[in-house]
Amino acid sequence: MAKREAARDDILAALAEVFRAHGYEGTTLSLITEATGLGKGSLYNLFPGGKEQMANEVLAAIDLWFNEKIYTPLRTAADPAKGIADMYAATSDYFHSGQRVCLVGVVALGASRDLFGEKVKVYFAGWVDALAAALRHLGYGNVEARRKSEQAVLEIQGALVLARAFDDPKVFLRALKESERRLLQR
Amino acid sequence: MAKREAARDDILAALAEVFRAHGYEGTTLSLITEATGLGKGSLYNLFPGGKEQMANEVLAAIDLWFNEKIYTPLRTAADPAKGIADMYAATSDYFHSGQRVCLVGVVALGASRDLFGEKVKVYFAGWVDALAAALRHLGYGNVEARRKSEQAVLEIQGALVLARAFDDPKVFLRALKESERRLLQR
DNA sequence: GTCTATAAAGCGATAGAC
DNA sequence: GTCTATCGCTTTATAGAC
Numbered sequence: 001m002a003k004r005e006a007a008r009d010d011i012l013a014a015l016a017e018v019f020r021a022h023g024y025e026g027t028t029l030s031l032i033t034e035a036t037g038l039g040k041g042s043l044y045n046l047f048p049g050g051k052e053q054m055a056n057e058v059l060a061a062i063d064l065w066f067n068e069k070i071y072t073p074l075r076t077a078a079d080p081a082k083g084i085a086d087m088y089a090a091t092s093d094y095f096h097s098g099q100r101v102c103l104v105g106v107v108a109l110g111a112s113r114d115l116f117g118e119k120v121k122v123y124f125a126g127w128v129d130a131l132a133a134a135l136r137h138l139g140y141g142n143v144e145a146r147r148k149s150e151q152a153v154l155e156i157q158g159a160l161v162l163a164r165a166f167d168d169p170k171v172f173l174r175a176l177k178e179s180e181r182r183l184l185q186r
Numbered sequence: 187m188a189k190r191e192a193a194r195d196d197i198l199a200a201l202a203e204v205f206r207a208h209g210y211e212g213t214t215l216s217l218i219t220e221a222t223g224l225g226k227g228s229l230y231n232l233f234p235g236g237k238e239q240m241a242n243e244v245l246a247a248i249d250l251w252f253n254e255k256i257y258t259p260l261r262t263a264a265d266p267a268k269g270i271a272d273m274y275a276a277t278s279d280y281f282h283s284g285q286r287v288c289l290v291g292v293v294a295l296g297a298s299r300d301l302f303g304e305k306v307k308v309y310f311a312g313w314v315d316a317l318a319a320a321l322r323h324l325g326y327g328n329v330e331a332r333r334k335s336e337q338a339v340l341e342i343q344g345a346l347v348l349a350r351a352f353d354d355p356k357v358f359l360r361a362l363k364e365s366e367r368r369l370l371q372r
Numbered sequence: 373g374t375c376t377a378t379a380a381a382g383c384g385a386t387a388g389a390c
Numbered sequence: 391g392t393c394t395a396t397c398g399c400t401t402t403a404t405a406g407a408c
Contacts (some may be wrong), residue, residue, distance in 0.1 A: 028384085037189065041394080110208070121352060153344075155337075158344025160337075165306050227375055269397065375407085375408080378403105386397075387397090
């Protein structure tokens, strides 16, 4: 049973990379077959709902990962400053120093937002809320914590765009470093 | 002749909206026909290179618009602070308070970056360079001007992502206001 | 210069053999 | 559970009438 679900997780991970690289509308079953090694028969056996179900499960898996690895640690860190520093480190790793794109951000910008809008909202609200909680633990008031948190999340997304545009991970790493510094200073 | 080119500009404007709404791979000739009222015969007569030529011309038109309306005013403003304020106002208008997406940003994040990478770089480099020039006129040194400029451009892109994610123009307007304030303070 | 008709290829999805 | 074959539809692109 555990093996079964591990296998499905591996498939979802491969699917996520395809969706990240090509977007929802740019992802084709041929690309998915190539990335997973599974034929259409297997794919529709695993995901009867087709491409839309695949994307929904990928987005759910991403949300789960962020909740476990980013949001919950942020909320529960004994030292909120260290929790925030850990978040930036984990974020940099996750996005491969800006060479990997945020699938949820890509979906947010595209027409497929109409299909996955609720999951997009939940993902970003989860991030903003968790970071705001950490900032409140640092002593910020509710309003200021939310303002700074929203700003930090927005900076991460913008850094991904700019790093991809310039094809330069340094842009991403620099932006994340500055973002962290501003968040923890004072 | 002027009429000819005005007509082509109108078509390019309609094309831009389709590409913005659906991305490069999500844009189909049917959607383009619907948006422009032109059949495939007319479209291939106007753009023998098909979809790729259309996108290239749209990106060139966007770059031209930004150079005229944003970059050049930024560089040549007698009062650089007013130049920057005007840039934020024009940016807010252009992106319809965050309800309209940045096509160049969308392309940067997607697989079509491989096709249009040079135009993407030129667009963002043009923005960062022009804003840095304005900041130098304000008295900032070269390094600090570029750092702040890159940060501002990144914030605009991030604000577009977050505003689309939350489906809330207020997120965009708030972020732009804060970005402008930080850029002009001190 | 714009249309309709059509081609060839690729799409998402299904059926059925194994 | 995975494969191949196939369906019906849409895609980009072309050809040719007007």
